[in-house]
Amino acid sequence: MERYSNVVAHIQSVLPPDTRPSLSRSVIPTIIHCIDGIAQALRTSHQVSLAGTANSFGDDQLNVDVLAERIIRDEIAKCPSIATASSEEEPTERPSRETESAAHSESSEVYTLAFDPLDGSSIIAPNWTVGTIVGIWDGASALHQTPSEKQIAAILGVYGPRTTAIIAIRVPGSTPTCFEVGLGGKDGEATCEIVRSKVELLSPPFKTRYFAPANLRAAAEDEKYMKLVTHYIQQKYTLRYSGGLVPDVVHMLVKGHGIYVSPVTTTSKAKLRRLYELTPIALIMECAGASAVDPVTGKGILEEPVGDCDERGGLICGTADEVSFVLRSFGLQ
Amino acid sequence: MERYSNVVAHIQSVLPPDTRPSLSRSVIPTIIHCIDGIAQALRTSHQVSLAGTANSFGDDQLNVDVLAERIIRDEIAKCPSIATASSEEEPTERPSRETESAAHSESSEVYTLAFDPLDGSSIIAPNWTVGTIVGIWDGASALHQTPSEKQIAAILGVYGPRTTAIIAIRVPGSTPTCFEVGLGGKDGEATCEIVRSKVELLSPPFKTRYFAPANLRAAAEDEKYMKLVTHYIQQKYTLRYSGGLVPDVVHMLVKGHGIYVSPVTTTSKAKLRRLYELTPIALIMECAGASAVDPVTGKGILEEPVGDCDERGGLICGTADEVSFVLRSFGLQ
Incomplete structure (x- = not known):
């Protein structure tokens, strides 16, 4: 090689x-x-x-x-x-x-x-x-x-x-x-x-602020998520959401900031596989200086063991300040 | 060749x-x-x-x-x-x-x-x-x-x-x-x-309905656009918006349906070039059986001559029924 x-x-x-x-x-x-x-x-x-x-x-x-x-x-x-x-x-x-x-x-x-x-x-x-x-x-x-x-x-x-x-x-x-x-x-x-040689998130402020609202259909029946999305629009965040987890995460890594939210709500179950999607993405984000947390527990994705290959969850990841804001919006901080 | x-x-x-x-x-x-x-x-x-x-x-x-x-x-x-x-x-x-x-x-x-x-x-x-x-x-x-x-x-x-x-x-x-x-x-x-050999939009109904809300920051100050976006979320449309005009339009052409909206509002001026972006995209959409109209006049993009190379406009394009709905939401039909 x-x-x-x-x-x-x-x-x-x-x-x-x-x-x-x-x-x-x-x-x-x-x-x-x-x-x-x-x-x-x-x-x-x-x-x-x-x-x-x-x-x-x-x-x-x-x-x-x-x-x-x-x-x-x-x-x-x-x-x-x-x-x-x-x-x-x-x-x-x-x-x-x-x-x-x-x-x-x-x-x-x-x-x-x-x-x-x-x-x-x-x-x-x-x-x-x-x-x-x-x-x-x-x-x-x-x-x-x-x-x-x-x-x-x-x-x-x-x-x-x-x-x-x-x-x-x-x-x-x-x-x-x-x-x-x-x-x-x-x-x-x-x-x-x-x-x-170094991929890392930058420090605010940013001229443009990006948001990627995954599983947006969940907002139809979840007041907190709808309110959060409305906040991003009212605050004039720029929308970038391809629906592909890899490009959506890489967008933040290359731009140096951003927020990705894939919530879990009562009517919308967890979609992302912990073993094949969430844990690798979370390690990448943390190594780049970003946060990656579970939207139900508010804990870091990497804190909890994976119990079986099919285990699933949601994801909030990106700039630390932005992740904190989402956690507060969801009543988790 | x-x-x-x-x-x-x-x-x-x-x-x-x-x-x-x-x-x-x-x-x-x-x-x-x-x-x-x-x-x-x-x-x-x-x-x-x-x-x-x-x-x-x-x-x-x-x-x-x-x-x-x-x-x-x-x-x-x-x-x-x-x-x-x-x-x-x-x-x-x-x-x-x-x-x-x-x-x-x-x-x-x-x-x-x-x-x-x-x-x-x-x-x-x-x-x-x-x-x-x-x-x-x-x-x-x-x-x-x-x-x-x-x-x-x-x-x-x-x-x-x-x-x-x-x-x-x-x-x-x-x-x-x-x-x-x-x-x-x-x-x-x-x-x-x-x-x-034939790219063409399909007839409804569709299991999944896609929407691509361009220039979403405009919704912060435009009630009609905000209401339209809220409608898509409440109706559980699936969000796909890369921010690239070509991939966003091609998504509709390949899936066979969808709606793309790039409005022009009082605070958000027209961004897309008529000569280099709007007219070619509109011809592609029409040849595939879709509609492509101006969000200010409600007229077809291809009806009006291009006056100079820098002329700009907005765009509503996609499945005909969806385009009509946007026009009605904007008070143009």
């Missing part, structure tokens, strides 16, 4: 010396390589169609969902220190390869992957930006662990006009880091460029 | 026999070729930055705006029947090449191009889908003409996970048509596939 040598060097520069060689040299480069592969597959998938199957949650699967899942499964099988994996498409933790290789037993690093291979199914047909979400956990399972301690890295793949990825790492004993890479160079050259 | 032979054949099949050979064989393939070139340029432009220049409207220009403008100007200079061109970046109608070629004077077809090379500057940095907008007019100028008669084709380039284009043609004596192509095949092969 010569191509990713700059990324490897960057990761090693933020980790304590000589720690986690597999994470920097193998696990993260493998995921970036998958993102590049998925980008290429999407680029030529002009016929977006139903695969005729459904995942275990009963969602219809698109051909491109299946494609992305396959690319990741095939690549991580070659990565000795990834012991276990589960995904939104196959939501059961199982060994990432059929027979354990000698290499794995020799490695002192053992990781579990939890991923959503292609998030944003509803906006793939109109050719809007979609993404991949990956959480990397210490040990042989991501379940029943405290996410803030055990989820040590997360990656977002972003498939738009360019192919980019946001990488966050937070291992015990080192400073959290979040950076952005751009994949692909001129004439189809397989390059990987560090676009921004 | 062998690559576009299927597109040429498709266009010829909808035009009256042996008419407008340049339009089908040269003008439209040239624009598609530009869209492919812009897609490739964007894919490797990982450092999106200000070019240090401003266009004639005073907007800051991004390096990618300049790149896209250059690609289109260079290509159309090779197309004999495109006599005149103007764009959002260089908004003055002028000959599309410096010296008139013999080929041009021999051609009986004379066209004017009006284009926005890269629409959606504000969402390029976060890697959201952006687009190109092109209107093709009969004759040597697009100004002071009735758009519904003289603008005979329009093309949207869509730069997302894939590269796609929506092409609409409406020439006197033939049935209006709107279709979608996908650009680029496996292993970087330069293919052009007709993804949908």
Whole structure:
């Protein structure tokens, strides 16, 4: 993986010396390589169609969902220190390869992957930006662990006009880091460029203030959410809401501020999967200096263990001040 | 332009026999070729930055705006029947090449191009889908003409996970048509596939109803717009609003329904350029069976001539019933 040598060097520069060689040299480069592969597959998938199957949650699967899942499964099988994996498409933790290789037993690093291979199914047909979400956990399972301690890295793949990825790492004993890479160079050259070595939210005030009100239909029957949305409009916030979790979060990370709200109300149940969506997104946000909290409890997304692969929740994330305002509006602070 | 032979054949099949050979064989393939070139340029432009220049409207220009403008100007200079061109970046109608070629004077077809090379500057940095907008007019100028008669084709380039284009043609004596192509095949092969030979809006009812409220900050000081937005929320419409005109319109075209509203209010002036944004979008929408009207007059966007290159307006477009509802809400019907 010569191509990713700059990324490897960057990761090693933020980790304590000589720690986690597999994470920097193998696990993260493998995921970036998958993102590049998925980008290429999407680029030529002009016929977006139903695969005729459904995942275990009963969602219809698109051909491109299946494609992305396959690319990741095939690549991580070659990565000795990834012991276990589960995904939104196959939501059961199982060994990432059929027979354990000698290499794995020799490695002192053992990781579990939890991923959503292609998030944003509803906006793939109109050719809007979609993404991949990956959480990397210490040990042989991501379940029943405290996410803030055990989820040590997360990656977002972003498939738009360019192919980019946001990488966050937070291992015990080192400073959290979040950076952005751009994949692909001129004439189809397989390059990987560090676009921004530090992705971080800025401090207010801001000339433009952005808001992304997810699950807006819930406001029809929830007075607090309706009042909050009305507040943003009256205060002349600028609306940016694609309906794709990855692009909506990346918008805040790149602009340096913003607020994303996906509430849970009495009539509108929690939609986002904690393992495949919420915990990786929350780690990325925290590493960039943002907050990510649960709209029901008001607690940090990463404080509570994930009990099973299908567990769901809502999300409030973005600039810390804005998140606090939402919590107060919801009577949680 | 062998690559576009299927597109040429498709266009010829909808035009009256042996008419407008340049339009089908040269003008439209040239624009598609530009869209492919812009897609490739964007894919490797990982450092999106200000070019240090401003266009004639005073907007800051991004390096990618300049790149896209250059690609289109260079290509159309090779197309004999495109006599005149103007764009959002260089908004003055002028000959599309410096010296008139013999080929041009021999051609009986004379066209004017009006284009926005890269629409959606504000969402390029976060890697959201952006687009190109092109209107093709009969004759040597697009100004002071009735758009519904003289603008005979329009093309949207869509730069997302894939590269796609929506092409609409409406020439006197033939049935209006709107279709979608996908650009680029496996292993970087330069293919052009007709993804949908007919792009058209569907008839209600719809399981999900989409709304895209542009210029939402205007609702803070405009009671009618606030009431309309509240109506959509109370009626549980699904929000999809990227803030990019091309992806927002293409969302409706691909889903087959929806409503986009960019109002003009006393405190919020008209933002969309009639020549480079509104008239091409309106032709695309009408050819797909949708409506596109002015939110101030309630008249069709294509009814009124464009007086100068900087003329601006608002837009209500989408499913005919939905457009009527907005007009009634605004007291225009």
